[in-house]
Amino acid sequence: MAVLPILHHPDPRLRRKTPPVERFDQDLQRLIDDMFETMYAAPGVGLAANQVGVQLRLAVMDCSDEHDQPLVMINPELVMTDDPQEVEEGCLSVPDIRDKIRRYNKLRLRALDRNGQPYELEADGLMAQCIQHEIDHLDGKLYIDYLSSLKRERIRKKLQKAAVAGG
Amino acid sequence: MANPPPNLRARAALAVAGVMQGSSLDDALAAQTAALSAADAALLKAIAYGVVREHRLLETLAGSLLQKPLRNEPELQALLLCGLHQLRAMRVPPHAAVGETVAAAPALGKPWAKGLVNAVLRRYQREGEALERGLPATAAVRLSYPDWLVAAVKADWPDSWRQVLAAGNEPGPLTLRVNRRRGERASCLAELAAAGIAAEAVADAPDAVQLAAPLPVEDLPGFTAGRISVQDASAQLAADLLQAEPGQRVLDACSAPGGKAAHLLERVDGLDLLALDSDAQRLRRVDENLRRLELRAGLLAADAAKPSAWWDGRPFDRILLDAPCSGTGVIRRHPDIKWLRRESDIPRMAELQQRLLRALWPLLGPQGVLLYATCSLLRAEGEEVAAQFLATHADARELPIEAGWGEAGSTGRRIAPGGSHDGFYYARFGKTPGASGS
Ligand SMILES: [Zn+2]
Numbered sequence: 114m115a116v117l118p119i120l121h122h123p124d125p126r127l128r129r130k131t132p133p134v135e136r137f138d139q140d141l142q143r144l145i146d147d148m149f150e151t152m153y154a155a156p157g158v159g160l161a162a163n164q165v166g167v168q169l170r171l172a173v174m175d176c177s178d179e180h181d182q183p184l185v186m187i188n189p190e191l192v193m194t195d196d197p198q199e200v201e202e203g204c205l206s207v208p209d210i211r212d213k214i215r216r217y218n219k220l221r222l223r224a225l226d227r228n229g230q231p232y233e234l235e236a237d238g239l240m241a242q243c244i245q246h247e248i249d250h251l252d253g254k255l256y257i258d259y260l261s262s263l264k265r266e267r268i269r270k271k272l273q274k275a276a277v278a279g280g
Numbered sequence: 281m282a283n284p285p286p287n288l289r290a291r292a293a294l295a296v297a298g299v300m301q302g303s304s305l306d307d308a309l310a311a312q313t314a315a316l317s318a319a320d321a322a323l324l325k326a327i328a329y330g331v332v333r334e335h336r337l338l339e340t341l342a343g344s345l346l347q348k349p350l351r352n353e354p355e356l357q358a359l360l361l362c363g364l365h366q367l368r369a370m371r372v373p374p375h376a377a378v379g380e381t382v383a384a385a386p387a388l389g390k391p392w393a394k395g396l397v398n399a400v401l402r403r404y405q406r407e408g409e410a411l412e413r414g415l416p417a418t419a420a421v422r423l424s425y426p427d428w429l430v431a432a433v434k435a436d437w438p439d440s441w442r443q444v445l446a447a448g449n450e451p452g453p454l455t456l457r458v459n460r461r462r463g464e465r466a467s468c469l470a471e472l473a474a475a476g477i478a479a480e481a482v483a484d485a486p487d488a489v490q491l492a493a494p495l496p497v498e499d500l501p502g503f504t505a506g507r508i509s510v511q512d513a514s515a516q517l518a519a520d521l522l523q524a525e526p527g528q529r530v531l532d533a534c535s536a537p538g539g540k541a542a543h544l545l546e547r548v549d550g551l552d553l554l555a556l557d558s559d560a561q562r563l564r565r566v567d568e569n570l571r572r573l574e575l576r577a578g579l580l581a582a583d584a585a586k587p588s589a590w591w592d593g594r595p596f597d598r599i600l601l602d603a604p605c606s607g608t609g610v611i612r613r614h615p616d617i618k619w620l621r622r623e624s625d626i627p628r629m630a631e632l633q634q635r636l637l638r639a640l641w642p643l644l645g646p647q648g649v650l651l652y653a654t655c656s657l658l659r660a661e662g663e664e665v666a667a668q669f670l671a672t673h674a675d676a677r678e679l680p681i682e683a684g685w686g687e688a689g690s691t692g693r694r695i696a697p698g699g700s701h702d703g704f705y706y707a708r709f710g711k712t713p714g715a716s717g718s
Binding site for chain 1: 281282283284285386387389391
């Protein structure tokens with residue numbers, strides 16, 4: 114397994130809608146394992162494939178404190194959403210920044226597991242928030258898109274400065 | 281997605297549990313607030329201070345809410361108290377107080393306790409008033425102090441012990457010391473008023489300005505420029521009491537963090553001041569303070585009780601001995617003192633204070649003044665130390681303190697905590713004319 118580099122905003126590869134996964138082969142299994150390792154090392158609770166430069170509709174998640182509830186979402190869709198609330202959010206591709214946005218507190222997810230088997234899942238709280246965040250990634254969206262243009266501009270400048278300083 | 285924001289209630293519980301296991305509240309909070317925004321840190325601190333301040337009351341209340349006591353679960357116990365404190369005494373929406381505190385259980389690695397925390401807090405919401413009425417009526421529980429400290433304060437303040445204990449539960453005001461070298465108190469007040477900060481002069485401390493509401497000191501006009509410092513009004517009394525004159529040689533024997541030394545240097549020209557502290561780390565804070573104020577003093581990390589190791593033999597005109605003590609006079613600022621001190625600390629402290637006085641006395645010149653100070657409530661660390669010193673030193677006499685603050689004792693003067701003042705004790709000594717050294 115390997116920790117993969119995570120792309121940072123404003124990388125254009127974060128802005129493409131990802132195509133569905135069709136082949137459930139060895140390469141896909143290796144990619145999923147690497148994505149988990151990358152996510153745990155970040156540390157984060159979710160990671161989408163296009164954040165590590167792979168254009169596939171695939172994300173991994175684990176919202177548990179003990180790192181013992183890994184979840185693979187392939188070709189995910191939301192089939193129900195409810196109870197919008199304001200929550201604080203951050204993204205591994207927008208480092209060191211957090212802000213409040215609105216997310217559904219309850220939802221039902223339909224997706225495929227790592228073997229291509231379909232499942233449905235109801236989630237609330239942090240897990241529901243994370244599912245929405247990762248599906249946004251797979252649609253080429255970032256949580257900062259929900260912020261005011263003024264805030265977005267400030268974030269873009271800050272990250273550009275950090276990128277220059279970091280070489 | 282990045283990790284969710286840290287659960288503030290879980291962190292507050294860790295800070296409280298740290299204090300109950302012997303760490304200072306300052307250290308415990310520093311560890312928990314390092315990575316937080318200012319607003320998050322402020323909420324965490326408010327919870328932790330409140331719980332430490334009322335720990336015994338909250339613990340008794342939790343005991344009446346639990347089916348059976350929690351064993352070996354100090355962090356979970358602290359979390360329950362944090363939840364109760366939010367419901368009882370804080371401006372937090374009750375559903376947030378309950379919801380966030382329940383959510384903190386998994387963050388403490390105890391997901392199994394969510395139901396328990398939820399049940400206890402909801403029961404308090406339903407039955408809280410009756411349970412509060414059913415608590416023991418003793419001052420130790422109602423005002424949250426250890427039994428030994430209640431007994432000691434009762435014995436030493438027979439007429440006002442209840443007010444003294446209650447004052448320890450009221451957070452003290454933020455009090456500033458105006459740097460006379462950089463301006464008058466009136467101009468500082470005007471500057472604060474212009475910045476929209478409500479403040480007033482403290483009557484009996486000529487350089488003290490008290491803010492109506494606490495603020496981060498860095499935000500105050502003139503702090504970084506050294507025009508103001510933070511110091512309680514009681515501590516500001518020392519500079520006048522020492523009666524230092526320009527050019528005199530002054531020893532500040534237990535100097536850190538250096539507030540009193542800085543005040544003396546601000547007030548009196550050309551002092552040759554030696555600031556001593558046994559702790560080199562703490563002495564660095566004296567250095568930082570003096571640098572910010574652009575003041576000069578000799579700094580020495582040394583044990584004041586062993587002058588033979590550092591004294592050059594030249595007598596001092598003034599000696600300030602702000603002796604290590606129980607800190608029971610500043611409980612309103614440091615509520616952890618209630619639980620960190622032990623009854624057995626008091627005689628140990630008194631012995632150390634006596635030893636410091638005896639050791640420093642020979643360093644005082646014939647016309648000199650020695651000011652003894654502690655921020656203790658207890659006679660054992662104030663009046664009794666001073667009286668015993670006088671009784672055993674024929675060449676020492678008391679220089680009585682006439683003042684509008686506090687009350688005179690058989691020796692020295694003490695001031696009760698409350699309002700503008702921390703609890704303090706001062707006694708002043710000079711050499712008996714004609715007597716030879718001891
Ligand atoms: Zn993200």
